[in-house]
Amino acid sequence: AAHAAATSMSARRDVDARHASTSEKDSERKPSRTTTADIASAPTFRPTLEEFADPIAYLSSIEARAREAGICKVIPPRGAAPRWNGEAWRRDDARFETKLQNVHSLSEGRTFQFGKEYTKGEYEAMAKAYEERWAKERPDVDANDANALERAFWDMVETRSEQARVEYGNDLDTKIFGTGFGVDENGEKHPWDFEHLYSHPLNLLRVVEHDIPGLTKPWLYLGMLFATFCWHVEDHFLCSLNYLHRGAAKTWYGVPGSDAEAFENCARATVPRLFEQAPDILHQIVTIVPPGVLVDHGVKVVHTVQQPGEFVVTFPRAYHAGFSHGFNVAEAVNFGHVNWLDFGRRAIDVYSTGSFKRNAVFAHHRLVSRAAETFVEVLGKNARLVKSKAMGAIVSTLRKELETILSDEEIYRASLVRRGLNIEIVQAPNEDDDACCIRCKAMPFLSVVRCKCLPTAVRCLRHAMDACDCAAGERTLEIRVVDSRLRELIKALFFGDGIQTKDDAAKARVDFSANVNRVAVNRAPPPKPKVVLPKPKTVKPPPTRAVLASPPPARIVASKADDAFTARGLPRKRAKCETRRRWTAEMVADFEVAVERLGGVDAATGKKLAEALSAHDVTRDQCASRLQKHREKIKSNADARATL
Template identity: 30%
Template sequence: MGFCRFGRTKTKIARHRQCEESIFVLNDLEWISKIPECPVYHPSEKEFKNPLIYIQKIAPEASKFGICKIVSPVIASIPADVVLTKENKNFRFETNVQPLRLSKWNEKNIMNFSMSGRKYTYHEFEALANQAFIGSADMEKEFWHEMVNGEKGTVEYGVNVEGSAFSCHPNDKLGRSKWNLKNFSRLPQSTLRLVGKEIPGITDPMLYIGMLFSMFAWHVEDHYLYSINYHHSGANKTWYGVPAHAASQFENVVLHRVYNHEIMLKHGEDEAFQLLANKTTMFPPNILLQHGVAVYKAVQKPGEFVISFPRAYHAGFSHGFNCGEAVNFAIGDWIPMGAIASTRYAYLKMLPIIPFEELLCKEAIQFYKSSKVRGSMSKHIDFQSYLATVASFVQLMQFYEKALSRLKASRECSISSNTVGTLICSNCHRDCYVAYLMCKHCYSLPICLYHDITLQRCSCGDNFLKGTIF
């Protein structure tokens, strides 16, 4: 658990650089200057009052970059360290130990981020983190230089720490606003408000407490959701983002240029997606530039939000001790992306984290009820969200209409109402809400209607055609 080469003074760094191959530092990392910046937005206090409406406004432009920054016009009057030490005196967290190096090319470029570190209080970790010091004006070059030429040093990162550093004090203007991430995912315009349980990191925020060069590996959000990250305090953080329109190209490059060919199994790009989901793959963005993949960057400072858009891959690292907080959310334009993610999860037999089919149906019902009560949809309903939801809902209903028609043709099937909500298909792990089939004899494992039921047999040995449709 070391800080290899990080306890250096400015003089030692200068001497160290003179002894190294300056050609590598200055020339091989010139690609850094070729990565364009993502958009930065400065909402007025009036625009800031309704976050999801503001994000919908900037999304057509900002989503083309995968990530964007929003500079808050409101500051927190109660700092994160006060919230996490004085308001929550029992706050402690466990770190992950991260190797400060890249894996060799032509091997699986996967780092072991699962090594557990120690448990710390906020100030204990701050003191430890502040021992690591680099007096450099170009942290990005220093980071990638260490990652490529590092001597197997390690850093620690408090990642996925349950909790929030937003204050609920009535005098804290940011904490009282709708940008308080404790309530963000369940704002009226967010589809995640319909999730019936708390899911840390998805519906409820998590903290990320870092030190110099602690990093978050390349990943896309679960179910291609939006994410919002707030920088509470401390050193800056560098982000890289790849927009959704380049996601497939990104996965293809990772599959063929980063991972070993031994793992190129039948799923192709889906194999890369599944491995990237482990959040343990880190590589420099220059390989993306070399293969024409659009990539952008941001340097996030305290008081700034970073938004990642649906299906945008992103990665980054910290410039020193800092505290950030993040949560997911979903607005109307996410619905089609959510449908794509749901299909992909089922294809790879990955367990869903949120019940997409249930959320889609409930959102459609909400739109229907709202239009019936108010009578004028155009005045009271976000039209973009409405269109995206209706299109996906109609497509889902058309599928079930055809599937149910085929099953009803069998006299051995009976239909019953669904009283238990979402279940998981025992075959592909798809979340089933509208309809699924269960064996009439043992009622054990459900099968979704996306399969050829004639080929399916229950664990009890009976044919699923002799079943009940819910």
């Protein structure tokens, strides 16, 4: 079984080794904060051959433990590592530009300048020559010792004890420069080959139709001594998988997603001027905040050294950075499994409302709806799959994500219609034509808003009234996917039924208008109670002696709540009453199917049925009442059969 190899003892030994001095010269120099910081080791996992056969299934199984650290290392079983693609490496006619990095000024956040152009072979020769010169000039530093190189790196970054300028060959398209993954003797790709990973059934990114280099298609990375990848988080808070094909090792640092905001706050406080000049500087991947500084500010940081033939995995919203120990060849790609969906939605919110605004890479709502359609097709062919644990978890998560998206869309659409925007139901554009909102850089899909003065620009529903002075009547709400379509998807994910392939535009318009009225009633704030002014008191004449002699009338004691309402002139509370629900034949049929799927009338509850029938907008009490009638009906039928 998979197990984490890194323990507290090994982490302590690793820290002690990193703190050890290498020479008398080093002991005289003030050490960097990172080399003296207590940084724990990232977890290391060693899967069995059986576990290693399915990458996403295995990564999902270790995610709960690995996500606490943000990054982890996976070491393949003996003899199961991917083969090196020597043929692609020997094709060396394409040239690429490098990025110049001044290691001693990485904490200043300066944009990297372009370096020289190289072929892969020329870059390798340059990188190895640099390593030899650097090692020869520093005989007191063991260039093969990862801890010694780490101390030398952070001494340059934090104390500027010396200067170094290196070149980094990053973001190279594997379609042009070739992938490092080879095939076996039968011509089959390795299960962890990144091209194979993209088409994995559980990778939600496979529904993205167009190629996005580095995200849906892998990128190649050529590094040299001290070549650095600065702190960054993956687009849309996706996971990433990184494999070191050959060459020298890499040192990695990671911050878990739970500490992402703390990391951002620390970075902003450490270099405030950089963030004032460029609020999205972390997305430019040009800044290094020393891990020692992060630890001092209470941010959780982990550390690992990746050797050739090992994978490093980063999980949603985990910041990561690192540097190379010498010339090496690595490859990386993103993937999105079902547990990422919630982070993907949060990424859009951060992009649109947070301090670090950036353009979305793809339309999140398009991906979710298309993934739902794909799984509905699978369930339509084999409805029994919904009962399997793995498929059931995926379908349930997709359904909940769609319900959240539908709820948000209903609220925004109804609000905009009430404000007077025009309505137009249009056909969804091709994926290549998706555009970002001109206000927040999110990429809306289900519906957009256009105005008279900027007819080609789109706005998301959140910023429908921003960016210009057009009145509400000069703006148009373009609905690409109607509410009924989303409800059909939600229903199909639960019952495994098919969905309609086309929408009737006329019927969709009527359904949408009715839904706007329903949402307006359900979401509207309760009316303010009328304030009834108390009647002026009439002054009664003083009572006569006969009245005083009569017994006092019985006091009527009211509750404190009633007294409070009466004192303010407000009507007293009334018992709540719920409008009686009319169950159509379709609703009854869906109700009976849901009862059977939940295990029968004895196992079903009003709450579970309300969740299952959310597409029909029924409450728990309504479902509980219907369930009681259904039980009585079944009992009555059973008694009748017994009598016969």
